[in-house]
Amino acid sequence: MTTQTVQAKALEPLIYELSASGRRAETLMPKLDVPESAPLPAHLLRDSLELPEVSELDVVRHFVRLSQLNYAIDKGFYPLGSCTMKYNPKIDEDTARLPGFANLHPLQAPETAQGALALMYTLQQWLCEISGMKGCSLQPAAGAQGELAGILMIRAYHQERGDTKRTKILVPDSAHGTNPATSAMAGYTVVTLPSDARGDVDLDALRAAADETVAGMMITVPSTLGVFDENIREIIKIVHACGGLMYMDGANMNAMLGVIKPGELGFDVMHYNLHKTFSTPHGGGGPGSGPVTVNEKLLPYLPGPIVAIVEEASEAEGAPRYGFVMPEKSIGRLKAFHGNFGMHVRAYTYIALHGAEGLKAISRHAVLNANYVRVRLADAYKVPYNRMCGHEVVIEGRFADVPDIRALDISKRLMDYGFHPPTNYFPLIVHEALLIEPTESESKETLDRFIEAMRAIAREAREAPELLHSAPHTTPVSRVDEVYAAKNLTLCCRLPSAD
Amino acid sequence: MPYIPHTDADRAAMLDAIGITKLEELFDAVPAEYRFPPLNLPEALSEMEALWELQALASHNAVAPEYALFLGAGAYNHYTPSVINHLLMRGEFYTAYTPYQPEMSQGTLQATFEWQSMIAKLTGMDAANASHYDGATSFAEAITVALTHHRQKRNKVILSPNIHPQYRAVARTYHQGNGTRFVGDKSGRATLDDLLDLLDENTAMFAVQYPNFFGQIEDFSNLAQKVHASGALLCVVTTPIALGLLKPPGALGADIVVGEGQSLGIPLSFGGPYLGFFAVRDELVRKIAGRIVGETVDSDGRRAYVMTLRPREQDIRREKATSNICTNQGLMALAGCIYLALMGKHGLRRVAEVCYHKAHYAAERIAQLRGYQVHTRLPFFNEFAVTCPRPVAEINRYLLEKHQIIGGYDLSQDYPDRENQMLLAVTEMNTRAEIDALVQALEAAQNG
Numbered sequence: 001m002t003t004q005t006v007q008a009k010a011l012e013p014l015i016y017e018l019s020a021s022g023r024r025a026e027t028l029m030p031k032l033d034v035p036e037s038a039p040l041p042a043h044l045l046r047d048s049l050e051l052p053e054v055s056e057l058d059v060v061r062h063f064v065r066l067s068q069l070n071y072a073i074d075k076g077f078y079p080l081g082s083c084t085m086k087y088n089p090k091i092d093e094d095t096a097r098l099p100g101f102a103n104l105h106p107l108q109a110p111e112t113a114q115g116a117l118a119l120m121y122t123l124q125q126w127l128c129e130i131s132g133m134k135g136c137s138l139q140p141a142a143g144a145q146g147e148l149a150g151i152l153m154i155r156a157y158h159q160e161r162g163d164t165k166r167t168k169i170l171v172p173d174s175a176h177g178t179n180p181a182t183s184a185m186a187g188y189t190v191v192t193l194p195s196d197a198r199g200d201v202d203l204d205a206l207r208a209a210a211d212e213t214v215a216g217m218m219i220t221v222p223s224t225l226g227v228f229d230e231n232i233r234e235i236i237k238i239v240h241a242c243g244g245l246m247y248m249d250g251a252n253m254n255a256m257l258g259v260i261k262p263g264e265l266g267f268d269v270m271h272y273n274l275h276k277t278f279s280t281p282h283g284g285g286g287p288g289s290g291p292v293t294v295n296e297k298l299l300p301y302l303p304g305p306i307v308a309i310v311e312e313a314s315e316a317e318g319a320p321r322y323g324f325v326m327p328e329k330s331i332g333r334l335k336a337f338h339g340n341f342g343m344h345v346r347a348y349t350y351i352a353l354h355g356a357e358g359l360k361a362i363s364r365h366a367v368l369n370a371n372y373v374r375v376r377l378a379d380a381y382k383v384p385y386n387r388m389c390g391h392e393v394v395i396e397g398r399f400a401d402v403p404d405i406r407a408l409d410i411s412k413r414l415m416d417y418g419f420h421p422p423t424n425y426f427p428l429i430v431h432e433a434l435l436i437e438p439t440e441s442e443s444k445e446t447l448d449r450f451i452e453a454m455r456a457i458a459r460e461a462r463e464a465p466e467l468l469h470s471a472p473h474t475t476p477v478s479r480v481d482e483v484y485a486a487k488n489l490t491l492c493c494r495l496p497s498a499d
Numbered sequence: 500m501p502y503i504p505h506t507d508a509d510r511a512a513m514l515d516a517i518g519i520t521k522l523e524e525l526f527d528a529v530p531a532e533y534r535f536p537p538l539n540l541p542e543a544l545s546e547m548e549a550l551w552e553l554q555a556l557a558s559h560n561a562v563a564p565e566y567a568l569f570l571g572a573g574a575y576n577h578y579t580p581s582v583i584n585h586l587l588m589r590g591e592f593y594t595a596y597t598p599y600q601p602e603m604s605q606g607t608l609q610a611t612f613e614w615q616s617m618i619a620k621l622t623g624m625d626a627a628n629a630s631h632y633d634g635a636t637s638f639a640e641a642i643t644v645a646l647t648h649h650r651q652k653r654n655k656v657i658l659s660p661n662i663h664p665q666y667r668a669v670a671r672t673y674h675q676g677n678g679t680r681f682v683g684d685k686s687g688r689a690t691l692d693d694l695l696d697l698l699d700e701n702t703a704m705f706a707v708q709y710p711n712f713f714g715q716i717e718d719f720s721n722l723a724q725k726v727h728a729s730g731a732l733l734c735v736v737t738t739p740i741a742l743g744l745l746k747p748p749g750a751l752g753a754d755i756v757v758g759e760g761q762s763l764g765i766p767l768s769f770g771g772p773y774l775g776f777f778a779v780r781d782e783l784v785r786k787i788a789g790r791i792v793g794e795t796v797d798s799d800g801r802r803a804y805v806m807t808l809r810p811r812e813q814d815i816r817r818e819k820a821t822s823n824i825c826t827n828q829g830l831m832a833l834a835g836c837i838y839l840a841l842m843g844k845h846g847l848r849r850v851a852e853v854c855y856h857k858a859h860y861a862a863e864r865i866a867q868l869r870g871y872q873v874h875t876r877l878p879f880f881n882e883f884a885v886t887c888p889r890p891v892a893e894i895n896r897y898l899l900e901k902h903q904i905i906g907g908y909d910l911s912q913d914y915p916d917r918e919n920q921m922l923l924a925v926t927e928m929n930t931r932a933e934i935d936a937l938v939q940a941l942e943a944a945q946n947g
Contacts, residue, residue, distance in 0.1 A: 010802040024845040025841050030578065033931040035856075043720075046744065046746045046747055049620070049621070050620040063589075063610070066607075099557070100560045102767065103766065104562050105568060107572055108560075113560050118556060119553075130540075144823040144824055144825045145632065152675065181816070185676070187678075227528070264536060284597070332672035333669050334672055335669055336666065336759070337770025348553070351540065352549045353549050421600055477803045479602065482795065482809075484795045
């Protein structure tokens with residue numbers, strides 16, 4: 001079989017290009033141990049099935065070679081801001097694959113799934129304790145879905161009170177794109193709030209916007225600029241005073257464990273990213289998990305079902321009986337079944353391995369690492385908010401004396417030094433932003449090597465700028481043409497037509 | 500401390516560079532009265548203690564193969580070839596993130612491109628995206644595409660009551676704030692003709708499931724023509740193993756095809772992480788949400804892959820994006836991709852045939868039992884409904900306690916008029932001995 005894809009050298013053929021008519025993985029063909037029944041009527045059957053015909057070894061080699069084209073935490077430093085690319089403990093992979101979890105069907109009767117339900121119940125309790133909240137739902141499959149849950153809960157809360165004139169959600173201009181996108185999905189108008197010169201929310205703008213049409217505000221703590229907003233209590237007071245509710249985007253919880261509890265601070269609802277803070281692996285783009293926790297106000301609206309104790313422990317039976325319940329005014333289901341349970345197992349394992357002291361140490365060292373990078377880069381790069389930062393720091397990837405060097409060039413050159421680049425061009429309000437999140441997993445030696453690479457690149461920008469423009473030079477492919485992909489849209493392997 | 504490599508000397512040097520003396524001073528910007536609250540959590544466990552604790556929890560669940568499993572209803576017990584886990588466990592795949600930097604992510608990008616290709620071929624559509632959270636959220640996002648396609652001028656969605664009840668529930672959750680009207684599934688009894696009568700100039704989408712929630716293959720041969728005559732889009736919810744045999748939804752005229760990819764080598768894992776797939780006709784590609792990988796070249800003319808059509812997405816388009824999706828189910832799509840490559844053209848068809856024959860064997864034997872009625876008027880794939888002589892909950896308790904069998908799904912939970920109806924699923928993992936044991940146990944369950 002041949003394909004009509006880009007006529008060019010390829011690092012690794014497409015799996016379809018490895019295909020040979022008639023080849024198959026024989027040992028994987030299931031046997032039939034019952035009599036054959038009458039076949040389906042012919043008009044219901046497909047004529048052809050265009051899947052590859054390859055051997056098991058073909059598949060193994062193909063995907064091993066593909067894996068070798070990737071960079072990953074297991075290979076090296078991955079300071080992708082806002083993503084918390086910390087070490088993913090191997091034991092978490094083992095616990096999630098225990099047959100008692102992996103083979104458990106989601107619709108089994110609760111009495112056959114008490115171990116899984118106990119785990120989910122305990123994780124709900126732990127996430128409430130860590131955030132200072134009163135209730136938790138593990139349903140959301142990712143942070144963005146947690147956000148949708150939170151905003152829909154805020155909407156349901158106001159509707160319940162007949163408060164239908166609230167049509168706006170306030171969002172700082174530094175926010176993740178998911179915040180405004182979520183608000184729009186839930187039917188709200190987004191009001192963007194400017195940041196002040198220190199990177200905090202502009203309080204005058206907030207006061208001017210806070211009126212009886214505001215349903216709530218979404219804010220990330222510490223902010224996506226990497227700083228703890230010094231006016232956070234004042235912000236919460238202003239929004240509550242106008243009748244709005246406060247949503248905390250928990251993407252940056254890795255800076256907050258045992259440092260502050262959002263519920264105590266006055267937030268009404270927040271989400272976690274288990275794949276960030278509690279180190280469930282990012283998987284090349286998921287799966288994630290985005291549990292939400294809430295205070296008393298929003299308890300009845302949690303997405304469900306959630307796990308509850310349906311019968312207290314008795315003397316005869318040492319353990320309580322767990323079951324699923326739907327909160328009384330729930331916004332409903334967010335996905336089929338009960339959330340990304342495999343990620344719940346990994347996060348449970350991770351928290352169990354840390355305990356309170358371990359979790360506190362995470363945030364203290366994540367923030368230590370980010371501040372160390374900040375002070376050591378501040379004389380080579382512009383640090384627009386050069387004050388004590390949270391677990392990440394934003395710098396500008398540009399130099400006044402070499403105007404044609406961009407953040408993208410610096411990122412690509414960093415690959416030649418063996419590092420994954422920081423997040424590029426986010427937050428949007430920083431020119432040529434490079435958002436660096438080292439995480440607590442990284443040693444001083446690794447940070448020093450990264451800092452030296454960044455400083456070397458700043459020198460190269462002046463002395464040999466072509467090295468940056470033409471980077472990367474050491475990766476499996478050189479700079480990839482994004483414009484070509486969009487103009488010559490090829491989204492799947494084109495096979496020759498059957499005729 | 501777990502996974503924190505700092506020595507005392509490192510900490511001292513780093514604090515000194517920052518110009519402070521204690522870690523706690525890093526947090527001076529946090530309001531003092533809320534700073535450093537107590538955390539009431541159990542003491543840290545060592546790795547072996549944690550493993551024991553998790554093993555103990557896992558042991559309190561009843562699972563296959565110790566129990567014979569005949570439960571489906573959207574999650575299926577198929578065989579996962581050994582190769583899949585070995586490849587998924589490669590740190591290069593599972594400890595990477597979204598391929599924002601294509602030069603360092605060609606492995607993830609090419610695998611995603613291959614996944615998109617295989618899903619497009621399997622469903623008979625032109626293009627597919629990288630993934631959604633699961634089948635239910637794929638379905639909810641398909642509705643968004645239909646609303647966008649009609650520029651929000653049509654707000655009615657016709658739902659077949661034979662679509663998975665949880666998918667319909669999730670669609671309603673997603674769209675509770677945007678004025679979408681859902682019709683068709685109220686009574687649970689509407690026929691395809693009843694649903695077609697609801698079509699009008701305000702209908703954005705008409706949605707069916709294939710095979711439907713009860714495992715039946717409804718006759719959709721002229722459906723697309725009728726739906727398209729009103730200007731609405733046709734969305735087909737499907738399941739990939741069945742497509743090893745069945746005519747693809749693309750050939751039936753579907754505009755959007757979505758579904759759950761868990762059957763493709765992904766463990767049951769109590770409901771997640773699973774894999775939503777999403778395929779469309781070319782005309783709709785620019786309106787779909789999620790990551791899409793396209794083919795391109797690098798600066799040396801080598802073939803390469805990159806995320807494309809990015810301006811649709813939330814991080815660029817913000818409140819004008821049609822979806823907030825960011826992280827999806829990347830590693831699960833890799834599992835699905837490996838599964839389809841391994842099983843391939845012959846293997847997928849073989850798995851589908853074996854499921855089909857085993858389910859039909861089970862249905863024929865149960866149909867012979869006194870007191871049981873098997874609902875197989877329409878052709879079916881590997882699931883079928885059975886009316887039992889007693890409430891399903893009672894029968895299932897008996898099967899579990901006396902025979903180590905996890906019985907079917909109790910349909911009366913979602914369809915009140917399907918009293919005593921059980922939905923049974925049979926896959927290649929159910930041996931003849933298991934099926935025969937189920938039949939005997941059902942016979943015995945008449946009297947309990």
